[in-house]
Amino acid sequence: MSNEDMSDWGLPSRKNYPYDAPSAVELIHAVEECITEEIMPSSDGVTKWKLRIAANALRIAIREIENEASHKDTLQTVLTDLEAIDMPDLSEKIKAGHYDDRFEILQEKLLSIVTMKLEVANPSHFQ
Amino acid sequence: MSNDAVFEANWLEEQLHEIFGATEVTNLSRLSGGANRETWSFEAITKEKHRSLIMQIDRDGMDRLNGTCERESRILRIAKLNGVPVPTVVASGFSEGSGSRSFSITEKMQGETIARKILRDSQWEHARGNLIHDMAKALAAIHKIDRSQFEGIELSDIRDPLSSLNSIYEALDDPHPTFDFAFRWLKANQPKISESTFVHGDFRLGNLLIDTSGLNAVLDWEIAQFGDPIQDLGWMCVRAWRFGSDQRVAGLGSYDELIESYVQESGNDVSAATLLWWEIFGTLRWGIICLQMGGDFRKGRTNSLEIAAIGRRVAENEYDLLQAIGEKIK
Numbered sequence: 290m291s292n293e294d295m296s297d298w299g300l301p302s303r304k305n306y307p308y309d310a311p312s313a314v315e316l317i318h319a320v321e322e323c324i325t326e327e328i329m330p331s332s333d334g335v336t337k338w339k340l341r342i343a344a345n346a347l348r349i350a351i352r353e354i355e356n357e358a359s360h361k362d363t364l365q366t367v368l369t370d371l372e373a374i375d376m377p378d379l380s381e382k383i384k385a386g387h388y389d390d391r392f393e394i395l396q397e398k399l400l401s402i403v404t405m406k407l408e409v410a411n412p413s414h415f416q
Numbered sequence: 417m418s419n420d421a422v423f424e425a426n427w428l429e430e431q432l433h434e435i436f437g438a439t440e441v442t443n444l445s446r447l448s449g450g451a452n453r454e455t456w457s458f459e460a461i462t463k464e465k466h467r468s469l470i471m472q473i474d475r476d477g478m479d480r481l482n483g484t485c486e487r488e489s490r491i492l493r494i495a496k497l498n499g500v501p502v503p504t505v506v507a508s509g510f511s512e513g514s515g516s517r518s519f520s521i522t523e524k525m526q527g528e529t530i531a532r533k534i535l536r537d538s539q540w541e542h543a544r545g546n547l548i549h550d551m552a553k554a555l556a557a558i559h560k561i562d563r564s565q566f567e568g569i570e571l572s573d574i575r576d577p578l579s580s581l582n583s584i585y586e587a588l589d590d591p592h593p594t595f596d597f598a599f600r601w602l603k604a605n606q607p608k609i610s611e612s613t614f615v616h617g618d619f620r621l622g623n624l625l626i627d628t629s630g631l632n633a634v635l636d637w638e639i640a641q642f643g644d645p646i647q648d649l650g651w652m653c654v655r656a657w658r659f660g661s662d663q664r665v666a667g668l669g670s671y672d673e674l675i676e677s678y679v680q681e682s683g684n685d686v687s688a689a690t691l692l693w694w695e696i697f698g699t700l701r702w703g704i705i706c707l708q709m710g711g712d713f714r715k716g717r718t719n720s721l722e723i724a725a726i727g728r729r730v731a732e733n734e735y736d737l738l739q740a741i742g743e744k745i746k
Contacts, residue, residue, distance in 0.1 A: 335446055339721065346725050380591035383600060392601075393745055399594050400738045406731035414732045416739075 314354050321347040352409040360405045367398050428458065428471065431507055431521070436462045452638065453485060457524060468524035469506060474517035475718065484638040486510060486518035490569050491637045498561045500554055501633050503625075527632040531621035531659040535667045539628065546630035548669045551619070551652070552677035554634055559613040559645040559682060566614065573612060574643035577697065578602055585704050588711060594734040598700045601741045607690040613645045620657035621666050646686055649678060650694025655736045656702055656729075696740050703733030 305312045311319065324344045332340060364376075371388070373379035382388065388395040407414055425441040432439040444458040453472050460467045472485045489508035496502050503522040510516045534540045534547075574580045582599055585592075617639035625633040651657070652666045653674075661667030665674045675686050710727015712718050 342721050342725050346721060346728075349725075349728055376593060377591040379593040380596045383593055383596040386600075389600075395597060396738055396742050396745060399597055399734075400742070403594055403731060403734040403738055407735050410728040410731040414735060 314351050317347050317351050317354075321351070349410055352412075356405070356409055360409070363405060364402060367401055371395070371398055425458070427511075428460075428521075431509070432460050435507055436460065436465075436467075438462065467506075469521055470503070470524045471519055471521045473511065473519040475720075476517065483510075483518045485520045487569060488637045488640075489520035489522075491566075491640050492520075492522070494561065494565050495558065495634070495637070498557060498565070500557045500561075501631060502637075503633050503635070525625055525633050527625040527627040529622060529625055529635065531657075531667065534621055534626050535659055535661050540626060543626050543628055543630045544668060547626065548665060548673045549677045550631035551624070551666065552649075552674060553681045554631060555616070555619060555645070555648050556678060556682035556684075558616055558619075558634070558648070559684070561614045563612075563614055563642060571614075572641040572643075574641060575609070575612060577609070577643060577647065578606065581697075581701055581704060584708065588704070588707055590707060590711070592703075592707065592730065592734065594737055595700060595703060598696070598737045598741060601745070602693065602697055602700065605693060605744070607687075607693050610644045610646055610684070612642045615641060615643050615645055615648050617641050617643075617648070618651070619648045620652040620654075621659060621668075622657070644694075645682075645684065646690055646694050647697065649674060649686065650691055650696075651698040651701075653691065653695040654698040654702055656699075656732065692740075696737065699733050699736045699740065703730055703737065706730045706733060 300310070303310050303312065321344050324340050324347070329337060329340045329344070368375065368379060371379060371382070373382055383395070404415075425444050428441045428444070429439050432441070440461045442459045442461060444456060447455045447457055447470075453475050456471045456473070458469055458471065460469050472488075474483070474485050486508050489505045492502045492505050496504065503525050506521045506523060508518070508520040510518050528534055528540065534543070572580075578599065585595055585599075616634065616637060618636055619634070623634070623636035624631055625635055653664055653671070658664070658667035663669055664671060671688050671691055675688065675691065678684070678686060706726050706729040709723050710730065713720065713724040713727060
C-alpha cells in the first residue's frame, strides 16, 4: 500500500438513493453545458438555432425538477384560498362568475400561480 | 442540403420548367424560422436569367395547416394588385404523392426579417425611424382591399372574435384559469366592433421584410382573414412582438405614433382604449396559439423541438395578461 494522502478523496454527499450520481438534474446540466460550451461555438445556421432551443429546453427541465415540490405546495395553498379543488375546477369557477365580486383578489392569486410557471419556463420575462 | 428535405432540386426544376423553360436549381438551402412551414432559398438559372427565389412548403404532418402555402400565394397576388408591398409569386401548387403539401415560390427580396437585428443593429437605424408609418400605411392598404376580390379563397370571417377565440380554447380542452380570467375581462370591456375588413392576422416584426429605408414587403399571410381591422394594430403591440424592447408598438414606438399614422392613412378612427383592448386580446390569442402549437407536439403531429418549446411560452402570455388587466382593475 502506498502512503498517498487520501484525505480529499471523499465524494460530495447526495440524496438520490437508490441511484448513483450524477443525479437527473446534474446529468441534464452536463448535457446543457456540453451543447452550449462545446458544440454550439463551432456550429451555425439552422443547427446553431436548434441547439439554442435545445439548451433552453434543458434549462427549463432543470428548473422544473428543482422547483416542482415547493411549487406544488404553493399551488395547493392558492387553490385552497380560492375554494377550488384543482386547476380545471378553478377554470370552471372563473367561467361561472364565482369570483366576479373579488376580481382583484383573483388577479393576485392567479399572478402567484403564473409567477411560479414563469420562474420555470422563462425567468428573464419578468419585467 | 439538409437531410430532412422532402423534395429534391430536380423536383423544383420540373416545377419551374413550365414557367421559365429549362432551369437549373442550385444553392438549395433551408432557412431558419417559421414554425408552421419550411422555407427554402435557391437559385434558378436559365439561359437568359439568374433568379434568386424562395420556396415555402407546408410543414409535414400538420394537417390543420395543409394548403396554407398555396392559399397564401393567391392572397399575395391580390395584395400586390392593391398596392401592398409583397413579393411577386412565381409558382404555386401541391407536391405529388401521399401526404401532399402545398407550396409557393416567390422572388427573393432584399432585406432583414429578424426582429432583434432590426430593433438593435445600427444599419437599420434609418429604417426604424420610418417603420411605424410604413407599417400603418401597409395596414391601411390591406384593410381597404374590397372583400369581393377574395371570392373563391376560403377565408374565415370573424364577426365575434372573443367567441371564435374561446371556441378554439375550449376545443383544446386544457384549462388555463388565467385565460378564463382574461376572457371574462375582455367580454366585460369589449369596445364596439368595427366593420369587418380583410386583415393580415399576423402583422408584426418577424413577418415583415425591412430594407434600409423601411418596410420592403409584408410576408406570412397564412392566417389572413376578415375581421375587425384594429386587431392588426393591437397584435403588433403584444409584448412577444416587441422582442425585448420597451417600446410598445412593435418594439419601435408609441401608441400615439401608430394611431396618428393609421388614422391619416386609412381614415378610420381609432382610440387608445380600443387599441389596448385589441393588444390584450392579441396577448390572449398568442397564448392560446402557444398552447395549440405545443399541443401539436404533445399529440405527436410533429417532433419539432421548436414547437415543443413554444408550449412553454404560454406562461409568458398569462403573465402579460395578468399585468395588463391588473392595471385596469386596480
